[in-house]
Amino acid sequence: MLKNYIVGLLLMLPSVAFSTSGSCSNTQLSDYLMHEDNIIVSFRVIDSQFSGQIDNNFIEIEITKEFYSKKLTDTRIKIETENGFGPALSTFTKNIEWLTVLSKYKDTYIFAGCAPTLTIENAIVQGETGINVLDQMGDSVSVEMLELALNAFQQGISSADSVCKSSNSYCSERATYNIETGVLNLPSVEYTSLFGGKVYAKAKMQKVSNDLKTYQITELE
Structure with a gap:
């Protein structure tokens, strides 16, 4: 565990x-x-x-x-x-x-x-x-x-490097996590759009259970 x-x-x-x-x-x-x-x-x-x-x-x-x-x-x-x-x-x-x-x-x-x-x-x-x-x-x-x-x-370095090879302006920022509130701010996340292309965005997520991997997206830019 x-x-x-x-x-x-x-x-x-x-x-x-x-x-x-x-x-x-x-x-x-x-x-x-x-x-x-x-x-x-x-x-x-x-x-x-x-x-x-x-x-x-x-x-x-x-x-x-x-x-x-x-x-x-x-x-x-x-x-x-x-x-x-x-x-x-x-x-x-x-x-x-x-x-x-x-x-x-x-x-x-x-x-x-x-x-x-x-x-x-x-x-x-x-x-x-x-x-x-x-x-x-x-x-x-x-x-x-x-x-x-x-x-x-x-x-983690390898994953970030892969994302930042794209035309992504968020790579100069840092991820933050508030252990008290469970709020995770990610400067860059990659996801696939409805048209099949890759899109990069900022995301704010909220921890919703004791499982570290269980988060709910609250904001996406």
Whole structure:
């Protein structure tokens, strides 16, 4: 039941279910899903070297999980470059499972700029994920639940991208949902007209039962 709730909410409200921020200090894990070069992973450090010369520093990591994508061809990656905006290599100590974002850089990988650094203990993510529907539950977020949420959000991005390839002026707006009133505002919905053509419109919907998927359209422009 809980999985169905999360999947339904994220697929309908990807821009609401995930928080965004223009500040590097508040950048959340979910903000990195919008760029194809970013890869959210969990890993452990298996080797490292730090000396007085930054050019000689490196860490070697073993990927324990790649979320929502299948871009990595090797589970062991040596990271030698710091971009000045991402977490320092020395952040990642051994004997801990880490969760952060890799970014493709030429023929290798670096830690993405402003990437948050979380840890995983006993398959539970420690700290806020930046995914509102998970962080506001008040319960521990498992790795399984995080993967489910990220996959659902990716599906939402793909659906929105498909709609916005049309001549649709509503794509610059955001969906909103009021959890107290159950009112769902969608900037763009696609439906088939009586003549068989696709039409795009704004819609306001009202939640009418405890089933997350049961809404009644109250306004359509």
